[in-house]
Amino acid sequence: MNHMVDVSAHREAVEIADDVYWIGALDPTLRTFDIILSTANGTTYNSYLIKGSEGVAIIDTVKENFSSEFFARLESEVSYDQIKVIVLNHLEPDHTGALPELMRRAPQAQLYISQRATSMLKALLKPNTDTFEYTTVNTNDTVSLGDRTLRFLHTPYLHWPDTQCTYLEEENILFSGDVFGCHYCDKRLFNDRVGDFRFSFDYYYAHIMRPFKKHVMDALKLIEPLKIRQIAPTHGPILRERPRRYITHYRELSTSSLSREVGGQSDKSLIIFYMSSYGNTARMAEAINSGASEVEGVRVSQYDLEGGETDPFVDLIEEADAMLFGSPTINGDAVKPVWDLLSSLAVVNLKGKIGGAFGSYGWSGEAVSMIEDRMRGLKMNIPKKGLRVKLIPTDQELDECRDFGQLIAEVLVGRSQENQVIEFADLA
Numbered sequence: 001m002n003h004m005v006d007v008s009a010h011r012e013a014v015e016i017a018d019d020v021y022w023i024g025a026l027d028p029t030l031r032t033f034d035i036i037l038s039t040a041n042g043t044t045y046n047s048y049l050i051k052g053s054e055g056v057a058i059i060d061t062v063k064e065n066f067s068s069e070f071f072a073r074l075e076s077e078v079s080y081d082q083i084k085v086i087v088l089n090h091l092e093p094d095h096t097g098a099l100p101e102l103m104r105r106a107p108q109a110q111l112y113i114s115q116r117a118t119s120m121l122k123a124l125l126k127p128n129t130d131t132f133e134y135t136t137v138n139t140n141d142t143v144s145l146g147d148r149t150l151r152f153l154h155t156p157y158l159h160w161p162d163t164q165c166t167y168l169e170e171e172n173i174l175f176s177g178d179v180f181g182c183h184y185c186d187k188r189l190f191n192d193r194v195g196d197f198r199f200s201f202d203y204y205y206a207h208i209m210r211p212f213k214k215h216v217m218d219a220l221k222l223i224e225p226l227k228i229r230q231i232a233p234t235h236g237p238i239l240r241e242r243p244r245r246y247i248t249h250y251r252e253l254s255t256s257s258l259s260r261e262v263g264g265q266s267d268k269s270l271i272i273f274y275m276s277s278y279g280n281t282a283r284m285a286e287a288i289n290s291g292a293s294e295v296e297g298v299r300v301s302q303y304d305l306e307g308g309e310t311d312p313f314v315d316l317i318e319e320a321d322a323m324l325f326g327s328p329t330i331n332g333d334a335v336k337p338v339w340d341l342l343s344s345l346a347v348v349n350l351k352g353k354i355g356g357a358f359g360s361y362g363w364s365g366e367a368v369s370m371i372e373d374r375m376r377g378l379k380m381n382i383p384k385k386g387l388r389v390k391l392i393p394t395d396q397e398l399d400e401c402r403d404f405g406q407l408i409a410e411v412l413v414g415r416s417q418e419n420q421v422i423e424f425a426d427l428a
């Protein structure tokens with residue numbers, strides 16, 4: 001038995017501050033969001049309505065199949081001809097699904113989006129024949145509702161290029177889009193009322209925001225100086241109880257833990273991952289390690305993938321400056337644990353990190369170049385062609401491995417003149 005007001009049954013707007021309402025939708029049965037996220041108790045699509053003395057603003061909409069819930073809540077407070085402003089903080093369909101119908105019902109409303117959202121707006125609304133007028137806004141642009149002012153913050157890549165936040169100045173409410181959101185469905189709506197959503201909050205950050213940590217830090221520079229009474233994201237609880245701690249938490253999550261561990265230590269970090277059945281690739285790894293370790297200012301770590309799990313390695317890779325992968329060639333391929341790790345890196349940004357590959361082989365030896373291709377796909381720099389050894393490495397080949405390790409380490413600390421680092425990402 002639940003004695004709380006059931007917002008899903010009532011379909012009425014919920015006032016979150018003076019004349020500011022939640023008019024979103026609950027999706028409690030959703031179990032997977034966007035293919036990549038598990039949603040153990042569903043999610044919410046939060047949309048907001050602000051009444052001003054000179055008109056109404058709607059901030060974001062909902063996923064298309066939740067439109068009727070959204071319109072019912074909207075209609076419980078205002079009529080469509082009162083709507084003056086529609087703000088889209090993010091154009092992903094979970095927030096723009098109801099937009100075409102809303103624009104049909106409120107054709108006089110002016111649409112506000114970020115500059116980067118313009119091409120997306122067209123592409124997303126392709127199936128609709130309607131064309132929409134819109135205004136693009138940037139940081140500190142404002143729009144007035146008479147006694148209320150909306151101020152825009154340009155916060156791109158959180159988590160799409162188009163994303164922005166909108167700040168209601170008089171009420172100190174930050175409409176943050178997906179930022180500070182999470183997939184957590186609880187009809188009690190507010191962070192001081194809902195269940196324990198910490199796991200969902202961190203999980204959402206880890207999968208959606210983590211690849212964009214640098215952009216999170218940039219956005220926080222705009223957000224932190226604001227006076228904030230509530231954060232109203234597009235998914236999950238509205239953060240009205242101690243909202244600032246979520247901002248602090250985002251800063252912590254976006255700060256390298258390695259830099260916290262080692263303080264001012266400026267060593268570059270190089271990690272060697274490998275697998276080996278007969279010990280051949282392992283011997284190469286040892287030699288590469290000893291070569292790299294000779295270079296001052298480089299901290300080398302070495303891991304056998306047979307003895308590790310993916311997630312902690314992903315954390316290490318995120319903070320490493322360089323990484324080398326060693327794999328024997330088995331049936332024309334690199335071994336599965338190497339691929340498992342290399343395919344788990346979408347949540348981290350590897351652009352510009354230094355990479356390299358090595359491995360022992362019997363006759364065809366494809367593994368090394370396959371790994372290099374993957375690293376290039378991850379926008380890493382491969383300063384030195386990978387190293388292959390046929391079967392058991394000779395002393396001379398182990399010397400080559402040492403040289404390889406040393407060279408990678410020297411490139412890492414900027415001491416090698418010989419090999420230019422090529423920004424493969426910039427070649428495209």
Ligand SMILES: Cc1cc2nc3c(=O)[nH]c(=O)nc-3n(C[C@H](O)[C@H](O)[C@H](O)COP(=O)(O)O)c2cc1C
Pocket residue numbers: 275276277278279280281282327328329330331332333360361362363364365366390391392
């Ligand atoms: C089941 C199996 C399949 C193999 N397939 C290939 C192959 O397709 N191409 C190749 O160059 N070597 C192949 N090899 C040879 C290994 O790459 C070679 O033995 C290598 O030295 C193993 O290195 P490790 O001791 O580091 O595992 C294969 C070996 C095994 C056991």
Ligand SMILES: [Fe+2]
Pocket residue numbers: 090092159178
């Ligand atoms: Fe999104």
Ligand SMILES: [Fe+2]
Pocket residue numbers: 092094095178234235
């Ligand atoms: Fe979203």
